[in-house]
Amino acid sequence: MKPGTVALVGAGPGDPGLLTVRAAELLGEADVVLVDRLVHPDVLKHCRADVEVVDVGKTSWTGTAPRQDEINAQLVAHAQSGRRVVRLKGGDPFVFGRGSEEAEALVEQGISFVVVPGISSALAAPAYAGVPVTARGYTQDVCVVTGHLDPEDPASRVRWQALAQGPSTLVVLMGHDRLPLLTASLIRWGRAASTPAACIQNGTLADQRVVVSTLEHLARDVAEAGLRAPVATVIGAVVGLRETLRWFD
Structure with a gap:
């Protein structure tokens, strides 16, 4: 994954063993991962030790709930700073995951992105x-x-x-x-x-x-x-x- 790129990645339905090979590869390349609430913690074991993990779950572990526009802004900011960004979502990004909204926000800012489907x-x-x-x-x-x-x-x-x-x-x-x-x-x-x-x-x-x-x-x-x-x-x-x-x- 090139610097300044965002990967919208599906983490699958829960069992970390159902993560796709491509998803695991991109997690290993990421500088920052913005993760949803329902993603199994073991999925993050594919990340580098120095990765920044940001919890953006709508009912999050921290008790906060970022709005969708705030998540979009974070994706844009991280990418514009030259980082390799993974937006990690439960299930599939384009099946009730609001992945299309995030992709549209990236397109508006001229930011390159890829989509990695997950098992819904x-x-x-x-x-x-x-x-x-x-x-x-x-x-x-x-x-x-x-x-x-x-x-x-x-x-x-x-x-x-x-x-x-x-x-x-x-x-x-x-x-x-x-x-x-x-x-x-x-x-x-x-x-x-x-x-x-x-x-x-x-x-x-x-x-x-x-x-x-x-x-x-x-x-x-x-x-x-x-x-x-x-x-x-x-x-x-x-x-x-x-x-x-x-x-x-």
């Missing part, structure tokens, strides 16, 4: 739970959406009413806190209450927990089990394959 928890968490998001005879389509806004919130661009009619498999990220609203909305707009559904906490990690239920009872069962964010939610017939394909937890 939208795929990895279900896989570690024994739930393939597509399977012959079950589904040929899958949709990944964010659940961080109320389905009735005008600011939400997720077309929940359309999603209730399809696709066959629906993966919801960041929806733990609004699970009762999300499931009720899908049922109200036509998704069968009996649809198999699962929530996966800390997917791919040793403390992974999975709750399998139906769309109607998922929120109740997750609350009773005490699952906490981060949680990936999978809705669709493929959830029924877990008992056959379960291998990790």
Whole structure:
């Protein structure tokens, strides 16, 4: 990586063993790493001993929460000073990671950047739970959406009413806190209450927990089990394959 370059790097879904080879290489070259909250600490073992690590997690270990424009400004400043910069994000930078906003900020300042995709928890968490998001005879389509806004919130661009009619498999990220609203909305707009559904906490990690239920009872069962964010939610017939394909937890 050339001095003055920023690498937007996906750290993967949690398990540090799922980090890509290219991500590890760039971490070893970096002068400064701006890291998100959900990145496993072992990922940073690929860095040089003299690297500067900056915590920019939105719910950070330090109790501070930099705004996105502040993070953008830090990336620009470090690059303009001639440093090799890695912006390390959980999952994939371009899957609900706001990586595109950071890339746009770099483009505006004429700063070179590269993108290193990471394995998204939208795929990895279900896989570690024994739930393939597509399977012959079950589904040929899958949709990944964010659940961080109320389905009735005008600011939400997720077309929940359309999603209730399809696709066959629906993966919801960041929806733990609004699970009762999300499931009720899908049922109200036509998704069968009996649809198999699962929530996966800390997917791919040793403390992974999975709750399998139906769309109607998922929120109740997750609350009773005490699952906490981060949680990936999978809705669709493929959830029924877990008992056959379960291998990790």
